Amino acid sequence: MRERAVSGTSEGPAPAADLDRPVVTESEIDTSPRTEPPSRLPYRSVFAAAPLAMAVVDREGTVVSANDSLAALLGGSPEGLAGAVAADLVDLTSDARTWHAYREVLRGRQSRLRCTRRLKHPDGRSLWVQVTVTPLAAEDDGVLLSVADISARRELQARLRHLQMHDPVTRLPNRTLFFERLSAALEAESYEQSGTGRIGLCYLDLDGFKAINDTLGHRVGDRLLAAVAERLTHCADEAGHSRTSIPLVARLGGDEFALLVEDSTGTEQLAELAESALRAIQDPFDISGQRLSVSASIGVVERHAAGTTPTALMQAADTTLYWAKTDGKARWTLFDPERNAHRMTRQALASTLRPAIERGEFRLEYQPLVGMEDDRLHGVEALIRWNHPQFGVLTPNRFIGLAEEDGSIVPLGRWVLRTACEQARRWQLDHPDEPPIFVSVNVAVRQIWDSDLVADVAETLAGTGLAPHLLQLELTESAVMGSAGRPLQTLKALSDMGVRIAIDDFGTGYSNLAYLSRLPVSVLKLDGSFVRGFQYDDREAAARANPADEVVVEAMIQLAHRLGLTVTAECVETSAQATRLRSIGCDTGQGWLYSRPVPPDRISELLGTPDVQAEAGVGNP
Numbered sequence: 001m002r003e004r005a006v007s008g009t010s011e012g013p014a015p016a017a018d019l020d021r022p023v024v025t026e027s028e029i030d031t032s033p034r035t036e037p038p039s040r041l042p043y044r045s046v047f048a049a050a051p052l053a054m055a056v057v058d059r060e061g062t063v064v065s066a067n068d069s070l071a072a073l074l075g076g077s078p079e080g081l082a083g084a085v086a087a088d089l090v091d092l093t094s095d096a097r098t099w100h101a102y103r104e105v106l107r108g109r110q111s112r113l114r115c116t117r118r119l120k121h122p123d124g125r126s127l128w129v130q131v132t133v134t135p136l137a138a139e140d141d142g143v144l145l146s147v148a149d150i151s152a153r154r155e156l157q158a159r160l161r162h163l164q165m166h167d168p169v170t171r172l173p174n175r176t177l178f179f180e181r182l183s184a185a186l187e188a189e190s191y192e193q194s195g196t197g198r199i200g201l202c203y204l205d206l207d208g209f210k211a212i213n214d215t216l217g218h219r220v221g222d223r224l225l226a227a228v229a230e231r232l233t234h235c236a237d238e239a240g241h242s243r244t245s246i247p248l249v250a251r252l253g254g255d256e257f258a259l260l261v262e263d264s265t266g267t268e269q270l271a272e273l274a275e276s277a278l279r280a281i282q283d284p285f286d287i288s289g290q291r292l293s294v295s296a297s298i299g300v301v302e303r304h305a306a307g308t309t310p311t312a313l314m315q316a317a318d319t320t321l322y323w324a325k326t327d328g329k330a331r332w333t334l335f336d337p338e339r340n341a342h343r344m345t346r347q348a349l350a351s352t353l354r355p356a357i358e359r360g361e362f363r364l365e366y367q368p369l370v371g372m373e374d375d376r377l378h379g380v381e382a383l384i385r386w387n388h389p390q391f392g393v394l395t396p397n398r399f400i401g402l403a404e405e406d407g408s409i410v411p412l413g414r415w416v417l418r419t420a421c422e423q424a425r426r427w428q429l430d431h432p433d434e435p436p437i438f439v440s441v442n443v444a445v446r447q448i449w450d451s452d453l454v455a456d457v458a459e460t461l462a463g464t465g466l467a468p469h470l471l472q473l474e475l476t477e478s479a480v481m482g483s484a485g486r487p488l489q490t491l492k493a494l495s496d497m498g499v500r501i502a503i504d505d506f507g508t509g510y511s512n513l514a515y516l517s518r519l520p521v522s523v524l525k526l527d528g529s530f531v532r533g534f535q536y537d538d539r540e541a542a543a544r545a546n547p548a549d550e551v552v553v554e555a556m557i558q559l560a561h562r563l564g565l566t567v568t569a570e571c572v573e574t575s576a577q578a579t580r581l582r583s584i585g586c587d588t589g590q591g592w593l594y595s596r597p598v599p600p601d602r603i604s605e606l607l608g609t610p611d612v613q614a615e616a617g618v619g620n621p
Contacts, residue, residue, distance in 0.1 A: 053147040056136070057086045059106055064142060073129070073149060075122035086145055090131045091117045105133045105143060116150070128154040167251040169222045170229035178250035178258055182310045185262045191305040195244075200264035200302040202247075202274050203317035204232075206255035206281070207295040207329045216290070223287045224294070225255065231280040232257055239273050247273065258317075267302045267334060274298045274332035282330070295330035297321060302335075319343065345391065350402045352388075357411050361387050364419055365597035368612055369440065369568060369590050372582040375611045379438035379472065381590065382420035383597045384412075396442075404446050413447045414456055421464040421471060423600050428470075431607045440472040440502060445479040448486065454493045461497075468498030472523065476504050488519075495520030502568070507556060517563055524560045526553065528571025531581070531591075554584040561585065 047054065053070035055063045066081040074081070074089060087093050092102045092115070104110035113133040121127055130148045165177035173181070184190060191197045206228065213221035232249045236259060240246030248260040259273060281296045299320030301313060316335050324333040356362065366380035386394040403409040424439040447453055461468055473494065479487070491501055502523035507530055530553050553569075560567045569581050572591035581589060594612050595602075606612055 053149075055081065055086060055089075055145045056142055057106075057133075057145050058142045061086050061102075061106055063089070063145075070147060073127070073147060074119070090129065090145070090147055091119060092131070102133060105135065108135060111135070127151050170226050170251045172229050172233070172257075173248060173250040175250070175252045178248065178252060178260065179310055181248055181262075182260060182313070185260070186305050186308055186310060186313075188306070191263075195263035196265055197305055198264040198266070198302065199305045199308065199313070200261035200267075200270040200273075201300070201313060201317050202259040202261075202270060202277060202332070203299040203301070203314075203321045204257045204259070204277060204296050205298075205321055205325070207297055207325075209255040209294055212292060212294065216292075220287055220290070220292075224285055224292060225251070227285050227287065228257070228281060228294075231283075232259065232277060235259075235273065235276045235280050239269075239276065261302075264302055267300075270300050270302045271332070271334070274300050278330070278332060297324035297329050298332035299324055300332050300334045316340065346402065348390070349388070349394075349399050350406060353399060353403055353406065354408045354411070356386065356388070357408065357415060361389070362412070362415065363387060364416065364423070365599060366423075366439075366603050367590060367597040368595045368603070368606060369438075369588050370594045370612045372578065372586050372589055377437055377603075377606050377609065377612050378588060379440060380424075380603055381440040381474070382416060382423075382442075384416055400444070404444050407446070407450060409444045409446050410451045413443065414451075414460075417441055417456065418460050418464070421460050421466045424470055425464045425466045427600075427604060427607060428466075430604065434608045436467075436470055437603075437607070438470040438472050438500070439466075440474055442474045442504070445475065445487065448490045453490055454497070457494060457499060458497065469500065472500040472502050474502045474504040474525065477506050492520045495522070505570075507552075521565060523566050523568060524556070525568045525570055525590075526556065526586075528591075530556075531569050531571045531577060550580065550584065553581075553586075557585045 047065075048067050050067055051069055053067065053073045055066040055070050058064050063081050063084045063086050066078045068078060071078045071081055081089070087099070087102060093099050094117075098113070098115050101110060101113045101115075105113045111134070113131075115131050117129055117131055119127045119129055127149060128151045130150050132146045132148075134144050134146075136142050136144055165174060165180075166172065167174045185199055191199075209221065209224070212224060229249065229251060236247040236249045239261075243265075245262055248258075248262075250258045250260070252258050259277065261270060261273065264270060277298060278296055281294060285292045285294070299317045299322070301316045301320060303313075303316075319340055320333050320335045323336075323339070324331050327333060363385050364382045365385055366382055368377050369379040369381060370376065371378050384396055384400075386399055388394050400409070403412050420439045420441050424437065428436040443453065457471070457473075460466075461471065475491075495501055500522045501520055502525055503521055504525050505527045506524045507527050530549065557567045566587040567585075568588040568590055569577075569586045570590050572578055572581065572589040572593045574593060577591075578589055578593060595606070
């Protein structure tokens with residue numbers, strides 16, 4: 001090999017030197033006869049005395065010469081390293097990628113290799129080193145291997161990472177480390193090579209922790225969290241005692257913890273872990289001389305790792321934890337795909353409700369209200385339907401609650417009111433020789449609070465030309481009974497306008513009957529649960545029926561009549577029911593005996609019919 005002085009002079013090539021012999025020291029340079037040009041001596045002095053561990057390696061990968069620093073780092077002498085295979089000294093063969101890059105540098109096809117390796121020192125301690133391999137000058141046939149001891153830096157990095165990845169209160173892995181482990185566990189190469197290919201998660205939240213934090217302070221709260229972490233860790237250790245891996249316990253924030261089970265064996269394993277965690281936390285805690293009791297709610301998810309993402313798994317766990325909370329707390333709940341599908345459907349409906357109003361996806365059907373004495377059509381109840389593009393035709397129980405929650409009941413209610421009134425007026429104009437029928441529209445109490453219902457009704461009646469007495473507004477008993485302030489004022493204003501007010505589902509709430517006489521109500525609609533007690537067609541069945549049903553209904557009808565109110569019975573399904581209701585004075589019937597909810601044109605056919613029951617031909621459902 002040929003050497004060149006590092007001073008950068010323009011002197012010509014120096015004579016060849018045998019680098020296989022021991023590297024000379026500064027004292028040798030000072031006292032020995034000069035056998036090389038002066039320009040080469042500083043190079044050898046620098047190489048020998050450099051604090052950076054270095055070696056010159058030939059193109060075959062053999063150490064030609066090593067300095068004292070490398071010998072001290074690896075444990076040996078420079079002479080002992082000469083002739084060694086460089087790749088073996090610094091572990092460049094342990095992975096194919098590094099080995100290939102190293103060989104490319106030796107062959108002159110790659111300019112540099114830099115990698116980090118963990119080496120074993122002869123005295124038994126481990127070293128972290130950064131290895132750099134770079135070609136020498138073109139005339140020097142070989143490469144320079146340098147090795148920097150980065151053990152201290154790695155140790156500092158490890159300490160910083162530990163602080164970054166662990167919760168300071170509980171010393172558990174934090175949210176960042178938890179998701180790092182979860183993501184790694186869900187990588188295909190992680191579960192395809194070995195294990196069960198399944199993953200499980202217990203997502204835990206403490207019940208009543210906020211009260212402890214607020215009343216006793218955050219210091220006590222932190223000590224309680226640390227004690228909970230200790231018990232959960234013990235549960236995880238016990239669960240992993242007879243298995244290949246121990247569940248990872250992490251604090252995700254606040255009073256939320258997670259137990260991650262890689263290579264789960266099924267829901268039974270997760271259920272046992274959740275039960276163990278519940279029992280451990282329910283035992284009282286002795287914190288700073290105080291005996292504290294908390295419980296936990298746990299959402300449990302167990303599934304195949306394939307096709308699962310960290311986000312999907314955590315969403316399922318969060319949903320299941322919410323179920324455990326709403327089901328009563330202090331329990332664990334297993335993820336239910338059907339229940340989740342219902343929740344997702346509910347969310348999908350909620351997100352598309354307002355746009356659906358603008359797109360005109362709703363329509364009205366009408367169910368006849370028939371006089372008990374004459375079996376003639378007196379009115380109809382407007383019932384809304386949602387023609388959903390994905391879920392088909394939806395009845396009100398699927399979306400009215402959502403509309404009340406997000407406030408879209410106000411624009412939806414306005415649409416129903418106007419559409420129903422327009423239709424009632426159209427029937428009146430199309431059948432001038434028949435007594436006009438009224439239309440009954442359901443109103444939610446939020447419509448009273450969030451809009452000017454009186455103004456909406458007045459504008460609708462004026463715009464459609466429908467007489468006020470042909471409009472009936474239905475409110476549930478719980479919304480009407482006990483109304484005060486604005487709701488009561490609204491009802492009185494509507495009644496003064498001539499609009500009829502009906503109490504729907506009467507008899508199911510907490511009725512203040514004395515208050516009933518002071519409300520501007522004109523109609524009571526008996527809940528179907530009372531009418532079903534009349535559903536018998538022969539004497540033998542009638543003898544087995546509870547006579548109290550008929551007594552209660554008769555008493556309510558008499559009370560209503562004494563107050564000047566009319567009574568409508570819902571869910572009339574048989575002729576026997578109709579006969580008995582008629583005999584005790586019920587005014588109007590509604591139910592499948594007369595007709596199911598039907599489109600407007602079917603109501604047009606029933607107008608003028610002397611016997612709606614016979615004409616409808618529906619009978620029992």
